[in-house]
Amino acid sequence: MTLWGIVLDSPDARELAAFYRQLLGWATEQDYPDWVKLSPPDGGTGLSFQTDAAYIRPNWPAGPDDQQMMLHLDTGTDDLDAAEAHVVAPGAVLADFQPQDDV
Secondary structure, eight states, X not given: OOOOOEEEEESOHHHHXXXXXXXXXXXXXXXXXXEEEEXXXXXSOOEEEEEOTTOOOOOSSOOTTSOOOOOOOOOOOSOHHHHHHHHHTTTOOOOXXXXXXXX
């Protein structure tokens, strides 16, 4: 078996893909109304996004009755302040709680 894809659900696949395209600078490999795939410039596993009309956004940190997070993507940076500005510009929302000071 080979892992050849990671798929993130969203209420709007194209909107979420546009966020990650701007964040990562990856190219669009496939673009359909309810499915978008981005590919990294050096090859490897890309990210795909699919529209799910019933999608419920998770809360962080989640309480006992909240939608739980099932997956998150970890990325790295040498300049946290610049990275925060970079992700907020296309629409990210910074969480009030972070488990570490350098995240």
